[in-house]
Amino acid sequence: MARRLFVLGLDSLPPYVLYEGHDGGGFKFIRGLVEDSARYLMRTCHPPITVPAWMVMFTGRSPGELGIYGFRHRRPGTFDSYVVTSQDVREPAIWDDLGRRGLRFGLFGVPPTYPPRPLNGFMVTDFNTPGPQKPYTWPPWLRQELQSSVGDPLFDIVYRTEDRDAARRDLLAMVENHGRIVKYLAEGKAWDAFIYVEIGIDRAHHAFWKYFDERHPRYTYHEVYSRVIPEVYSRVDSWLEEMARGPLRDSIIVIVSDHGTKSMHGAFAINQWLEQEGYLKLKERPRSPGTDLTPDIIDWDHTRVWAWGGYYSRFFFNVRGREPHGIVGREELEDLVREVKGAIMKIRGPNGEAWRNEAYEPQEIYPVAKGDAPDLTVYLDDLNWRPIGTVGWPSNYTDRNDKGPDDSMHDWLGVLSVYDPEGTVSRGDMGVIDITRVRGLLEELLASR
Template sequence: MFVLGLDSLPPKVLYENYGEGLDFIRQLTKESQNYLMKTCHPPITVPAWISMFTGKTPGELGIYGFRHRKPGTFDSYVVNSNDVKEKTIWDELAKFNIKTGLFGVPPTYPPKPMNGFMVTDFNTPGKEKPYTFPPWLKSEIENKIGESPIFDVVYRTEDRNKAYSDLMEMIDNHQKILNYLVKKAWDLFIYVEIGVDRAHHMFWKYFDDTHPRYEYNEKFSRAIPNVYKKIDNWFSKLIKELPKDTIYVIVSDHGTKSMKGSYPINQWLMQQGFLKIKNETKEGEDLLPDNINWNETKVWAWGGYYSRFFFNIKGREPKGILEKEEIEGLIKDLKNSILKIKGPNNEQWKNEAYTPQEIYPEIKGDAPDLTVYLDDLNWRPIGTIGYKSMYLEKNDKGPDDSMHDWYGVFSIYDPEGTIEKGNKGVIEINKIKNVLEQLILGK
């Protein structure tokens, strides 16, 4: 089985033929078993892929995003493979002596022993670090191919020309290494291409003509189709090289949609009286702990594709003021207030706010107190403050014109025709592992 993970690929691109560049893969889906893939809470690369490959929800994993807050502090840490405590599909299949090859699956850095081999993911700090299992695969790749993996690119930048050339170079680099790795012995190979996600974040407003700030550009409007085409061409050649009984899976971890704008969520908390600062700030400044009046602050937040709210609870936080018996009422107040947030023209938004207990069967690790989505993920909550308006066109951390979406894709192609073709409805991301295991074990 070969799993091609296209990070953030939305159903409208694969199943509804929106845009160009995936001709071969789209043709395969006509002969495949196809699902809409419903992603996890939150719909983020980390934890979505590891939820898919462990069969666990983010709550059960204790992984709630790319970065986590260190409890009782304003500091954060980046999630890595050491935070994954549950068995993955490659761990479980090893019991049946099934060998797995991994490339770019988040979060697999730092590399861990496995029955097979791996090259780690976009979180890898650099080529000077260990990035393979077995360890000697690193020097083997560098000697045989003559280059190290490019793990990621700078994609939130005003220099889109450089971003585009770096992106295409990264995908070329991945394909060279993969062409070498697929010749090794394996039963299951999982390749996640983060470059698709980076292309969407960089160039979505030039690609999607429904974007509120759609702009045709002779070069940048071709960027996403060119990324698709590069992957599609490579994949069409790969299929000719692999055994005829190989099952192929096309899957994404979440979808993509246009970002209508951004909304300063900490500024809103200030307006509502949940957060108090000591001194006024310049536009776009970070909320800093030294500028928070902790004696009068109940809640503060992180921004991102979703917002994480943290409560200033007595006994848990260094300067906590909330008694435990106050928390239930606070949650009710926050939810009611969040539901009332409307758009710039007073239009109704679909806002959602959840405690961990409402969305996960089990809660481990450093969960936020409340997970908040604005307007069904159309608007980005940002953490910076000091704005004159509550409705902004841009992201506060560099150019980014797309948001994540709830639905991705999951398509299974069996050239031997042993699986039923056609559309099969919706599958939740943490149910995919079980389907893959049954297919590879021939159940």
């Protein structure tokens, strides 16, 4: 009988935690599993963010080939944005191609899979699902079955909040809810491969990292909050141990993250900097710190560049003929891009310390760039500093995120371990694997069963 493949996706889990043992004692069973596994450092994509990283992993295509450059996208030629969904994924995923060959897949929480699309098997959609009042399963009737048997999924929580007690409560409830539903599906449904992504790991990191990681520049010990991340790890760990002795017995178990996590040293007001450098002009001085950059406050006749904030920054050039109020001629663009990239490299820290900044044009990081790619993708100080898009701050430097508490950043390296109970997969460190190569590895595992 062919063995099955179970993929546990732990969103944002870094090697520092899983391989170096900085888990606060939360991973006991999983650490033993990893010791008996093939272990890789998984290098993520540009940009290192949940959307598009999971779909890069499962399609084997870069963000440029997918035409997906982040969780939200700009509508071409406007200031408006939209949230990426499954309808924006036009490349086949592993479950599409192998499903046509007869393999049955189960999916839970894989971003972005809302709204649900047909597959050979079953799915429950991801954290971006608006709520249980919307269709969230394939096949459609699975939704009613879950509602009557184990309840609706908790798709996400509010994690950027000052009410950390509520964040902790909701986080633990969500992880428990996910585990209960996945157990029900794994035990009761037919599948050859099951992919479960737990977004709660990522939410725990963003909400509680400064209470957990002693390397954080604002590390604060708290008798409750400092235990939240290990508590979340422990819940997942105990769940997997139970599953490995039950429905996952004899299965190949893959543990993988889409990117890593690191401490946020601070935030940098990227549009304020663009204004100071003469690339962006506002009609008037913002009235309060943290003012959103909206099109009505921009002097478009004198603006050549503006940016979005986030864990990375996307720069857009005000190109004539492409933008509604474009002033930059196509013949000027190459020189302007070179000039702006040079200016970015000169950005230094609040005390004049050197930063490791990066700025890439689409063709520098993607084989092709479909859709509305940003003109530049920008990282500050090797992802230690968060670019924020709001304006009106007394300084370009602040120690906090402008959209609510968030004390961690994403990092380039995630984890990938492959445990085979029959021992046919090599044990030990296997080096670095690119995120686009993970799909091929999973296909090899499924073919070797």
